[in-house]
Amino acid sequence: MSEAANRRQATFVSAEEVARLAGVSRSAVSRAFTPGASISVETRQRVEAAAAQLGYHVNHLARGLMRHESGIVCLVVADIHTPYLSRLLDYLSRALQEAGKAVMVLNAGRATKNVEAALRQTLNYRADATIVLSGTPYRSIARQCLESGQRLILINRDDHFEQTVGISVDHAKAAQTAAMLIRRGGYRRPALVSSGIGTPSLNARRDHFLEALRMADLTAQVWEGGPTAYQSGFQAGTELMTLPEPPDAVFAVTDLLACGVMDAVRQRFNKRVPDDIGVIGFDDIDQASWSSYDLTTFSQPVEAITAYTVRMVEQKSAEIQASSRTFEAPLIWRSSLRATLP
Amino acid sequence: MSEAANRRQATFVSAEEVARLAGVSRSAVSRAFTPGASISVETRQRVEAAAAQLGYHVNHLARGLMRHESGIVCLVVADIHTPYLSRLLDYLSRALQEAGKAVMVLNAGRATKNVEAALRQTLNYRADATIVLSGTPYRSIARQCLESGQRLILINRDDHFEQTVGISVDHAKAAQTAAMLIRRGGYRRPALVSSGIGTPSLNARRDHFLEALRMADLTAQVWEGGPTAYQSGFQAGTELMTLPEPPDAVFAVTDLLACGVMDAVRQRFNKRVPDDIGVIGFDDIDQASWSSYDLTTFSQPVEAITAYTVRMVEQKSAEIQASSRTFEAPLIWRSSLRATLP
DNA sequence: CTGAAAGCGCTTACAG
DNA sequence: CTGAAAGCGCTTACAG
Incomplete structure (x- = not known):
């Protein structure tokens, strides 16, 4: 000095x-x-x-002013503390940094109102791109982002905007696989467990699962309620098991819910997994591989999503155009589901 | 439009x-x-x-240029996907936004080199404050931050810099309490489990625990290795139980490690918790309350840390001065430890 | 309360 | 390769 x-x-x-x-x-x-x-x-x-x-x-503030490129990429997200989103955030922020970007996190919640405020901040800081992981933006503000030359990338949002890049996961295929595996394991009374939040992703998993079952002349009990959390799964497991005809297999739309279901079923009703009841989840969060759960599930293609997102962020603004890309969530076979007839 | x-x-x-x-x-x-x-x-x-x-x-870039206040606060952090850090990040980002700040996340890893790059970016964007959650900054770059009028806040870093705000948790008290509870539960052969990372926080918990035991004429087996993760705990549990004199109580320096220990001990050695072996953790992550674990642990004072941090961020630059504040991590009593002699 | 002017710290044609 | 000058989009004394 x-x-x-x-x-x-x-x-x-x-x-x-x-x-x-x-x-x-x-x-x-x-x-x-x-x-x-x-x-x-x-x-x-x-x-x-x-x-x-x-x-x-x-001074990047001044440089951004002259270059008309702030170097900032915004991530609009809710529930950062959740295993799946925190992992995605971890990957995304690291990859964007390696690409020379500064990442600004907007903890927005799901409320459309908050998302709007977040996008406004995105405009205030002249972000080069904004990536929406949670919530759904108003069309009007989304358009302002696009008209200002900002790249807009929606991950697992299922809403279609012009000039927007959509990235999603093949929920249909996973849900169909879940239904197939449950039948193949010889389970007779499937149930679907989801939260009461009803994001596009969760609803897609639910609908495709029920549809696949219907094609096989099976109907499922549906339990939906609470936030997308362990506790909701625990409650679901408890309530389902006290039904006159309790299910013998559960597709939980999220691993967090699946863990809750497993704990309720085993600890409060002394059932064995996968013999008395089979469980299958979605996300492949860390806990799914913990030996207390060893949960069969579908793995979120976090790396593929990250790599593709970075590519989209880096594209020249002249090349921006609507696109949508779907990645598969591969099945992770573990022990919470019987593989064949008992 | x-x-x-x-x-x-x-x-x-x-x-x-x-x-x-x-x-x-x-x-x-x-x-x-x-x-x-x-x-x-x-x-x-x-x-x-x-x-x-x-x-x-x-345009906040231009505004920042004139006002000499960018409105940006940087968070330097590693292991974002980890339960404790993702929760802290969630709270911190929300609270800072509510205080009108834009939060930039620098996913830095623990390597001093990366931390330095992160702090440099912090300076490039003229951040009003930067909060270090992981890793230790070089003194030289830390000084540059301070000399530029940036507030610098270190959470759980235990390094002392002039003009820096230090925030930490009372590891000593928690570790002493852990030792005391293990003795009160009638356990005779305590063990300490930690990762091989050796952050200041983890080392403090270890040292104060061992010290408290020593005061009571007890020695503990120490297992340290791997990253601060479930798998390391699982390995620790496995290796400790195959010792000629396996422990009957474990203080795991982190809940993630504690969960791993519990699973190894129960599933691979068919031991019961807390009767055959007592376990106590630290952090109070979500999983600690899951019924498979129901872990007795110490709760990270995330809310208090967040509130204090925001206060420090908002203080006028003229008022900046070194300070350090310690918050207690209250004991959360659950069932993984016997309360009294068997 | 209002406008003209200076200035924040940079980048980028434009000449040389 | 180099420097003087214009300009990015704002804010803030300064007069009125």
Whole structure:
């Protein structure tokens, strides 16, 4: 730290000061920090030395203003503490950083109103792209994002906007597989457990599951309620088991729900999994592989989603166009479901 | 959307254009969006109408440049997908937003090198404050943050920097309580389980636990290894139980480790908790209350930490000074530990 | 209460 | 390769 820096106290040093110390123009300083700019090795080194001495850091606010590119990517998300979303957030934020972006997180909740406020902030900071993981934006504000040249990427939202990139998971196929596996395991009285939230993803899993069962002349008991959490699953398990005809297999639309179901069924009703009752989940959260659960489930294609998202963020704004891409959620076979007839 | 907005395509509207449409000066537009600025109700309304019509959003990049306050708060964090950190991130991001801040997440890992890159970005975006949840910053870069007038808040880092706000948890008290409870439950052969990561927090819990035991003339077996995860706990449980003198009580420095220990001990060695072996954890993650575990543990004071952090972020830069604050982690009594002698 | 003007810290044609 | 100048989109004294 130079004397000068110490005297300045609580202030950032500017390119101007660096230029003075290095004995060059402001332009030269700028070029020294712009990859590919035409500058001689010698002046670049002089600038770098002066910058290091003064503790100079390019002001990205000003740079963004000139370049019309802030370098910021916004993530609109709710329920960050949830296993699946926190994993997605982890992957996404790391990958975006590696691509040179700064990631801003907007903890928005699902309420459309909050999502709108989040998108507004996205516009305020001139984000290069915004990625919506939860909630559904108003059409009007979404359009403003697009018209401002912002890339808009919706993950598992199932709403279609023009010029928007949609990324989703093949819920239909997974749900059909779940139905098939339950039949193949010789289970006779399937049930579906979901939360009362009804996001597009959860509803798709439910509907395709019930439909697949119907094709095989089976009907399922449906339990829906509460938030998408362990406790709801526990309650579901408890209530289903006290029915006159309790189910012998459960497709829980989320692993968190599945864990709750398993615990209720085993601990309160002394049933064995998978013999008395089979359970299958969705997400493949860490806990699904814990030996207390060892849950058969479908794995969220987090890596594929992340890689594709980064590609979309990096595309030139001229190339922006509506697209939608679906990734498969592969089955993870574990022990919570009987494989064949008993 | 006005015709004009449609024609502009992929460009943000500026205060200039709003001023023209509203028939006022640029200054008036600025005042309309500055709480407390002196402006008549009438012109404010005219401006607001014009802004809405054009889809205007104040450019926070430019505003930050003038105000010398970006409104951005950075969170430097690793292992976002982990239950405790994702919860802290959830609380912190929400509270900071409610305080009017934009939160930037820097997924840094623990490596000092990465932390340095993260802090550099923090400076690039002229963040008002940066909060370090993981890893330890170099002194030099930390000083640059402070000298630039940035507030620097370290949570559970235990390193002391001048002018830095330190927030930590009373690990000593919790660890002593753990030792005391194990003795009171009549356990004779305690063990300590930790990861091989050795963060200041984990080490503090370990050292104070061992120290408290030593005061009571007890020694503990120590198992340390792997990342701070379920699998490490499972391995610890497995290896400890195959010892010639296996422990009858375990203080796992983290709930994730504790869950792993419990599963290994019960499923692979058919031991009962808490009768054959008592387990106590730390963090009170969601899974600790799941009925498969029902883990006695200490609750991370996430709300208190969050509230205090926001207060520190909001303090005037003139008031910045070193401080450190410790919050207690209250015991959550559940069933994984015997309460009294058998 | 209001507008003209200066300035925040950068980048980028434009000449040389 | 280099510098002087214009300009990005705002805010804030300064007069009126």
